[in-house]
Amino acid sequence: MIVKAFVLKQHSIGKIAGLIGPGTIAVIRPQRTIEGMFREAIRKTIQEKKSALEDLEAIQQYFLSMSITPAYKELVESTVDTVSTYLREAMYVQTSATAIEDYVMAKCARLCAEAVNQHVQGKLLDGTELMICTSDGKGEQHFDWTASERQIKARCKGEGPLVISGGYGRLTSGYVVRVGKDGAHLMAALIAAVLKADTIEFHVEAHGVEGLSAITYDEAAHYCASARAPFSSSAIWPAKNAGIPILVKDIEDDIFEGTLISTGSAHKTAVLSDKDLDLITVYGTGLLGRVGMSGAIFSALAAAGVNVRFIAQTSSEYSISFAIRSEEKERALTAIRGLFKDNPLLPLDDVVVLGQAVGIVTVFGSRMRNLPGTSAAVYDALGAAGINIIASAQGGEELSISVVVAAQDVDKAAGLLQ
DSSP, rough: OOEEEEEEEEEGGGHHTTTTTTTEEEEEOOOHHHHHHHHHHHHOOOOOOOOHHHHHHHHHHHHHHHHHHHHHHHHHHHHHHHHHHHHHTTSSOOOOOHHHHOOOOOOHHHHHHHHHHHHHEEEEOGGGGTTTEOOOOOEEEEOOHHHHHHHHHHOOSSSSSSEOSSSEEEEEOOEEEEOOOHHHHHHHHHHHHHTSSSEEEEEEESTTTTTSSSHHHHHHHHHHTTOOSSOGGTTTHHHHHTTTTTEEEETTSSSOOOOOEEOOOSOOOEEEEEEEEEEEEEEGGGGTTTHHHHHHHHHHHHHOOOOEEEEEEEEEEEEEEEEEEGGGGHHHHHHHHHHHHHTTTOOOOOOOEEEEEEEEEEOOOOOGTTTTTTHHHHHHHHHHHHEEEEEEEEEETTTTEEEEEEEGGGHHHHHHHH
16 A cells, blocks of 8 residues: 655646555645635735635636536535635624634635546545544644544555545534644655555655755755755655655656655765744843743743744853744734733843844765764865855754744855865
8 A cells, every 4th residue: 555645736737646556545735836726815805805816716717627427516516616605795794703714724725636536536534534633722723643543444444445534624613624744644654654655755846855866854954954855854754653664756847756754874964954934033131040041931932822943052151043934024923022011020221132034954865874073074064165154053953953043145155165
């Protein structure tokens, strides 16, 4: 048995269908283009209180271009009509924007899976019936592994091809929720682990993993920390735990054989760069020796929905620096300043909070482990080129070194370290 995850594009549906045969479980997720079309329809209706009729008509034509069977045409029209009605009603109901988007985007994923299944004539399964989540009552959802495993074993049966809509699950209450950052690939890996598949294939919108032919699970986890990674690190751990190799292939490139993620080793180190980041630095003598300060800061960021990409703190306890997406800067600053202002236990009058536009360049690979001089080579190369390192961090597992540089130096730094 083989489990495959696909990003569906209009022009690639025939190719995808050709890769799905007997004994194949295919998890389908929408390409970013159609996701953007759905999100624009949601934004117009919910935020601007305007009609999204033109957007919905464009969505309908997008899906109808992939199959002309009467049954699929009827399904598309019915689904788009359902989404239209739902959005109009949601304009006047106190429903969270996240809940609205999850419901609508799950419909998008279902239409993608339906389009593929029209070509392969397999068994179709709504992925929301497999991924089960629970809620803590405070807006946080948690993946229920035991319940999901039970559903996978019960529903993923048969010798013929099985086509599944990916990326979304359900709360025990029945509400649709997004499963992680990239639930389609996580779903594929979980299904493979439960059913003890021979291999997993990710067909993505990228040239494998930086064009490498082989990479380890741990190295892949570092790679997936990059914003440009075509799948998230959450999709790796089920495969690693089950010992199932993952082959990452470019959906557009027939010549590239793909990147094999397994227990082997990479052929060389690789370099990643992340842009559009801000480095926030909190510093001052008020931080010295204050137990729980780091926890308080990062808890405040988490409560504000800010994802931290990089952390650095000196042993002097004088400063803490962390990198976030640029669009989250104001939320982050508001959360931290509110922490200092509103908490009487934190009279930190001398604490300063600064933010600056940066990028992160990461060198990673198993060949870095136990190799003296690796860090020196990185720092010397950047220093010789006149690139200032604002902050840096290296994990104790010696698999990666990340350096923070000014935004204008990111491309130059990445090119030097290739």
